[in-house]
Amino acid sequence: MMSRFIAIASGKGGVGRTSLTFNLGVAMSLFGEKIVMLDLDLVMANLDVITGLLNPDVTLHDVLVRDQSIEDCVYEIENDIRVIPTGIHFETLKHINPNYISWNKIIQEGSEYGDVFLMDIPAGINANIFDGLPEGTEVLLLTNSTMPSVADALKIKILFSELDIDVLGFVLNMWYDDKFLLSPNEIEAILEVPLMSTIPYDRELERALAMGRSVVEVNQSSPTSNAIMQLAADLLGKNYKPIEPDKQSILNRLKKFVGLLPEGK
Ligand SMILES: Nc1ncnc2c1ncn2[C@@H]1O[C@H](COP(=O)(O)OP(=O)(O)OP(=O)(O)O)[C@@H](O)[C@H]1O
Numbered sequence: 001m002m003s004r005f006i007a008i009a010s011g012k013g014g015v016g017r018t019s020l021t022f023n024l025g026v027a028m029s030l031f032g033e034k035i036v037m038l039d040l041d042l043v044m045a046n047l048d049v050i051t052g053l054l055n056p057d058v059t060l061h062d063v064l065v066r067d068q069s070i071e072d073c074v075y076e077i078e079n080d081i082r083v084i085p086t087g088i089h090f091e092t093l094k095h096i097n098p099n100y101i102s103w104n105k106i107i108q109e110g111s112e113y114g115d116v117f118l119m120d121i122p123a124g125i126n127a128n129i130f131d132g133l134p135e136g137t138e139v140l141l142l143t144n145s146t147m148p149s150v151a152d153a154l155k156i157k158i159l160f161s162e163l164d165i166d167v168l169g170f171v172l173n174m175w176y177d178d179k180f181l182l183s184p185n186e187i188e189a190i191l192e193v194p195l196m197s198t199i200p201y202d203r204e205l206e207r208a209l210a211m212g213r214s215v216v217e218v219n220q221s222s223p224t225s226n227a228i229m230q231l232a233a234d235l236l237g238k239n240y241k242p243i244e245p246d247k248q249s250i251l252n253r254l255k256k257f258v259g260l261l262p263e264g265k
């Protein structure tokens with residue numbers, strides 16, 4: 001199966017890569033794509049927790065130290081959404097040398113299980129991971145509106161261009177209007193790649209994740225969900241019409257409640 005490889009990278013930690021990997025994966029699956037997700041952080045992986053995949057029998061760690069195959073650690077968490085969990089056992093980690101992992105092999109094998117392979121790239125610079133990205137990998141840079149996160153995204157962008165890896169553009173996450181923060185236009189001017197999406201700061205996104213769900217399922221008409229769905233559509237070359245909150249029905253319910261509209265209308 002021919003896969004698309006999309007990497008979500010930021011440089012700086014904590015800007016929302018793992019959340020976006022999951023939410024974008026769910027959004028793309030709603031457009032009918034078969035998704036595989038992988039967290040490339042061997043030490044501090046979160047994708048297993050975020051996707052609700054706690055305590056899987058076999059993880060990538062077992063593949064790396066016990067010669068198990070990727071096939072044994074591909075888990076379907078929802079229809080057409082698969083996750084390759086990375087494992088959290090520190091004991092096993094002692095037997096893994098992160099510099100000698102063939103990420104390319106793991107990614108190629110894992111990609112057999114879907115059409116779009118989403119990769120959550122750990123913060124910082126890890127030569128072994130960057131070298132292991134398959135040919136044709138498309139990178140989404142993720143940043144917040146703060147100077148440190150934009151500066152780190154810029155460093156990563158420069159690194160990718162040196163490696164001839166295609167950066168599609170950047171996604172501005174946790175955005176809110178504040179004159180002390182960098183604006184989307186200012187960030188675009190610094191990074192010199194297109195702004196692909198602006199995802200608001202939204203506690204609903206966190207609440208959904210706490211329930212092991214994606215905001216695009218929990219609250220479809222929120223600006224956050226619409227932004228993520230639109231990003232998925234743009235990446236897939238599909239059309240998406242934003243889902244507006246149904247204000248009329250809320251108003252009608254209110255009118256019925258106060259007796260302005262008869263019941264059943
Ligand atoms: N748009 C958003 N609005 C509000 N909270 C968000 C948003 N995006 C992510 N978060 C929250 O921010 C926190 C960090 O997100 P996440 O773990 O996805 O970041 P990360 O870049 O993967 O971090 P790490 O470097 O630790 O891997 C989480 O609690 C997540 O729920």
Ligand SMILES: [Mg+2]
Pocket residue numbers: 017018019046120
């Ligand atoms: Mg993460």
